[in-house]
Amino acid sequence: MTDESRSRAQEITQRAIASFDDCASERLMTIMKSLTYHLHQFAKEVSLTTEEWMAGIDFLMATGKISSDKRNEFILLSDLLGLSSLQVAINERADEATESTVLGPFFVEGAKVFQNGADISNGAQGEATYVSITISDSAGEAISGVAVDVWGADADGFYDVQYKGDKLFNRGRFLSDDEGKVSFWSILPVAYPVPSDGPGGELLRATSRSNMRPAHIHFALAKEGFRQVVTHLFVDGDPYLGRDAVFGERDSLVCKFHRASGDETATEAKLQTSHYEIQHNFTMARI
């Protein structure tokens, strides 16, 4: 940059930041000024060329184009740049609540409600896994009536919404019972690559980054009066733990998925054959 172009760049940055001076919301003013400042710092630091700027615009246009009600590629980008995980860390409280991690791009509002003990796999390929969780507050008291959203990929590493058609699988909503318990049949999660058919995958390929996420099941727990918990349970022993493409692992969220040999005397057919079992206690903090 020449001196003249540097001083013009400086002037443009100042004008762009000052353009938010009249914003009525102080919080929005703070956010927009900081965003503008850091965006400009980035462009100046790398001396962004016109071609690179245009490539960035094209990348965002492609991200918008592949996104839909069932696929949020902007969340994937946020995940891949570590922004989602950072945002979770920034908002972590110093309490006993279960740690949160990234929401991911495949959460769907209004999932089907199941009764405890139901099988949510809906025909998805994968090894049968019985999940039982309990939810309590910081004092250990069971919390009933918690809405628990659960979603996960199939044995091929794809979520229902990644397939053509409208069939949903391995996704559901439960309510915790009087003992704070939720239980259901799902399938054993496997490590899988993040979607590679869009700009997110293109970014990973162009930068020689791993596209793998360690195996996990998604949970979102919500009840009025308690802080929401959006998290995963990871499978202990997964080779991708510690190098999650979206930086989502937390030690406290790694669980043992036990292999259970069938119990021939069990009343439920599924329990009679070999399957996996997992048990986990979630803690929610009152607000």
Added chain:
Amino acid sequence: MTDESRSRAQEITQRAIASFDDCASERLMTIMKSLTYHLHQFAKEVSLTTEEWMAGIDFLMATGKISSDKRNEFILLSDLLGLSSLQVAINERADEATESTVLGPFFVEGAKVFQNGADISNGAQGEATYVSITISDSAGEAISGVAVDVWGADADGFYDVQYKGDKLFNRGRFLSDDEGKVSFWSILPVAYPVPSDGPGGELLRATSRSNMRPAHIHFALAKEGFRQVVTHLFVDGDPYLGRDAVFGERDSLVCKFHRASGDETATEAKLQTSHYEIQHNFTMARI
């Protein structure tokens, strides 16, 4: 932020930046590491909440949704945040070439080619304006065969592509003649608001920012062997000069649009009636 959450945030930032360590392209590595660093700096500086992060994702999703082959809302956002104008300033060279400014969201590839002297307005409302330009190199030598793209809004402040339907107006491509000249009939540009029906307009309203751009005609000049010039000519005296919503003004690009009373003896009918005239010399730098 608690100490623990601060140290976790720090770790996530480091991991996200380090994830680009294996990028084969050194330039792309530099860009992605800087982008990640500054994006994280922003989120930490404002302690971005989960709701604010989700609002940002929703905003980008809406930006993608309203964008199309004929409308690039991401360019508008880049314009409104001053990034487009900054990028132009960063890439400005210390030579005699005509100053550049923002491309804007309404450039269309492959515009119709016209002969010199043609009327490109195609029925668009506005006061008839005769534009004549000459293109020369730094030594003052005329440059022939320069492809000159021209586009502008109508008297209501809208570009052709902002209307429903496929009709294009006030847009065309010319080739400079042996004397480096291009001339055409267009319409007098007026100050206009940037599009208000999408996320860009929403951002301006939410932050009480002006949505006005001073009147201008867009030009893009290209010829092999010369550095491209993407610029505007602004109308001298426009009240919005100095407070352009996209920070695009340059003193050297402000031109006098003269009112010409009709010349009854002229051979061309348009010249016989009252109209505006503008003359400008563009300079292109050899590369």
